[in-house]
Amino acid sequence: QIRSVLGKVEAAVGAMRGAARVIPRPRSNEADIILVKKDILKTSPPDMPWDRQRRSFADGMTTVMSEMGVTITVCLAGGKEFGPTNLQVMGMTRAGKSHFFRLAVREISRTNDAVLWVIDVAKGAQTIGPVQNAIDWFAGSKDEATAMLTCIRTDVIRERGQYLADRGLDEWVPGCGLAALVGWVEEAAQIKLGTLFTRISETCLSTGVFLVNSMQRASHDNMPTSARAQFGAAVCFGVNSSTDSGFVLSEEVNAVAIADQWKASKQGACYVEAPNLSEEMKGLPGRTFWVE
Numbered sequence: 001q002i003r004s005v006l007g008k009v010e011a012a013v014g015a016m017r018g019a020a021r022v023i024p025r026p027r028s029n030e031a032d033i034i035l036v037k038k039d040i041l042k043t044s045p046p047d048m049p050w051d052r053q054r055r056s057f058a059d060g061m062t063t064v065m066s067e068m069g070v071t072i073t074v075c076l077a078g079g080k081e082f083g084p085t086n087l088q089v090m091g092m093t094r095a096g097k098s099h100f101f102r103l104a105v106r107e108i109s110r111t112n113d114a115v116l117w118v119i120d121v122a123k124g125a126q127t128i129g130p131v132q133n134a135i136d137w138f139a140g141s142k143d144e145a146t147a148m149l150t151c152i153r154t155d156v157i158r159e160r161g162q163y164l165a166d167r168g169l170d171e172w173v174p175g176c177g178l179a180a181l182v183g184w185v186e187e188a189a190q191i192k193l194g195t196l197f198t199r200i201s202e203t204c205l206s207t208g209v210f211l212v213n214s215m216q217r218a219s220h221d222n223m224p225t226s227a228r229a230q231f232g233a234a235v236c237f238g239v240n241s242s243t244d245s246g247f248v249l250s251e252e253v254n255a256v257a258i259a260d261q262w263k264a265s266k267q268g269a270c271y272v273e274a275p276n277l278s279e280e281m282k283g284l285p286g287r288t289f290w291v292e
Helices: 004-011 097-109 125-134 141-166 195-203
Strands: 022-023 031-035 061-066 071-074 087-091 114-119 136-141 180-185 210-214 231-235 271-272 284-290
Touching: 004 022, 004 031, 031 195, 061 097, 071 141, 087 097, 097 114, 097 125, 097 180, 097 210, 114 141, 125 136, 136 141, 141 180, 141 195, 195 210
Parallel strands: 087 210, 087 231, 114 136, 114 180, 180 210
Antiparallel strands: 022 031, 061 071, 061 284, 231 271, 271 284
C-alpha cells in the first residue's frame, strides 16, 4: 500500500520514479513523506579525505553517503546507548558488495585496535587483491574456512573471554589490551553456514569478535535462522525483489525501500541499518564512496 501511494505522489507532482521517500515515525503508525528534487546519488559520491589520525574500531566504519548529503557510519562495537552487533551485507551480483568490502577494509586498516580475518571460497584472492596487505588471515578454500571458523569457536572466543574476565570486564572495550577481531565472510552461501557459524555468532560479540556476512541472497536456506537473529546491522544493495531485501531490512524500512528498482543498475546504492543510527537515517538510501 505504501509503495502504491508513493507512485501516485510522484506522478502527481511530476517527480522522477523513486523520488518520494517515506520515513516512519518511531513508535507510531504515522510517517513523513519526503520528495527528493535532485538525485545527488545519481553518481557515486567522491571519496572522503583521511586526516591521517588513527582511531578506534569502536568509532565505526564510514563508507556511505546518504542522499541528504550526510555520511553514514556503522558502529559494530556498541556504545553507551546501543549494544555490539554483527553485520549482514547483501546484494545481487555487481550491485556493489565487493567495492563496499574494500572500503570497509580500508576503514579497519586505519584503526589502531582491530585486525581482520577474511574468508572467500568463491573468488579466492580476486576480491582481496588491492587490500590484501590489510588482512591478517585469509582463507580461500573450504578447508581453510573451516579451520578459521573452528579456531574462532574453540580457541579465540574462549581465550579472549578469559582475558577479559581476569580484568573484570563484561565485554570488549577500546584500550582493554585486545584488538577487535573482524571475521568477514564473502560469498558466505558457498560454505554452507551451519551450526559452527551459528554458535560463533551467538557468543562472539562480548569478546570483541565481530562477524560480517556477505552474500547475494540471505534467504533461510543460505542463512540459519538462529544466526540471523545475531545480525543487528545490515547493508542492502540492489536486489531482484522486495522479498529479497526483506531478508535483511526491517519491516518498516523494507516497506519503503526501492532496492528492487536498482537491481545492479546503480552500483553502490544501498540502505543501511545499525543500532547506532537514528530512525530517520535508517529509511534513507545512500551510496558508497567511489575509490579507484
